[in-house]
Amino acid sequence: MLRIKKLIVHYGPFIALNEISLEIKEGEIVALIGPNKAGKTTLLLTLSGILETTEGRIFFQGEDITNRDPHKIVASGIGHVPQGRHIFPTLTVFDNLIMGAYIRRGMREAVKEDLAWLYEMFPILKERGQQRAGTLSGGEQQMLAIGRALMGRPRLLMLDEPSSGLAPRYIDEIFAAFQEMNRRGLTLFIVEQEIQLSLAIAHRGYILRNGRLIKGGPSSVLLESQEVQALCWG
Ligand SMILES: Nc1ncnc2c1ncn2[C@@H]1O[C@H](COP(=O)(O)OP(=O)(O)OP(=O)(O)O)[C@@H](O)[C@H]1O
Numbered sequence: 001m002l003r004i005k006k007l008i009v010h011y012g013p014f015i016a017l018n019e020i021s022l023e024i025k026e027g028e029i030v031a032l033i034g035p036n037k038a039g040k041t042t043l044l045l046t047l048s049g050i051l052e053t054t055e056g057r058i059f060f061q062g063e064d065i066t067n068r069d070p071h072k073i074v075a076s077g078i079g080h081v082p083q084g085r086h087i088f089p090t091l092t093v094f095d096n097l098i099m100g101a102y103i104r105r106g107m108r109e110a111v112k113e114d115l116a117w118l119y120e121m122f123p124i125l126k127e128r129g130q131q132r133a134g135t136l137s138g139g140e141q142q143m144l145a146i147g148r149a150l151m152g153r154p155r156l157l158m159l160d161e162p163s164s165g166l167a168p169r170y171i172d173e174i175f176a177a178f179q180e181m182n183r184r185g186l187t188l189f190i191v192e193q194e195i196q197l198s199l200a201i202a203h204r205g206y207i208l209r210n211g212r213l214i215k216g217g218p219s220s221v222l223l224e225s226q227e228v229q230a231l232c233w234g
């Protein structure tokens, strides 16, 4: 579904991503793990078209989307829940969700169906619908950020450290929702520092360090690997 070939990305003279090649198949949950500053966010921003590549190609569903405009990438079916959530704090929860559906004008019935499904997964978003989004707790804001991305009905959803700074009960709820989304056919690419947790739900994973992929494989194999042990225990 997504294929990245020898991707190189710079910030000025600094090489943030160095010859990254990876693949995500339709229906998979793939985890990208790695320490601070590894380049995880840079990779997601590049896939979303927000950062430009220096070299390499990105293919989504067989189409070359390298350096395409961000709004075209969203429209082609790639959703992105950014690090730090970035909801619209002064808009209501409901209006934030509707903003997520802006690329789907003229599809009111489908949008309604998706809202109903979303409210089943995250009932709090319905209860708090008329409240300003900025008044939600951190966990609720993360649910809202995820919900807003889902309202664009992506085929592939990319999440940048969704568990970051959240209380354990929110993390459990959000990760259970990821499995539910995946059962419904959504492909997920999850960037996480919570290694055990993300590999527990992922089919496969990759480890990124200093802008390079140092290992990839099935989650069960990665969990046993020296590289993951080193990340977990320093
Ligand atoms: N706008 C920028 N300009 C220059 N350098 C940057 C910029 N953004 C990130 N970097 C550098 O690129 C490298 C990768 O950063 P990135 O944010 O992608 O890492 P990350 O793996 O997402 O880290 P974290 O776990 O802290 O979110 C870091 O060395 C960072 O300092």
Ligand SMILES: [Mg+2]
Residues within 6 Å of the ligand: 040, 041, 042, 083, 160
């Ligand atoms: Mg990051």
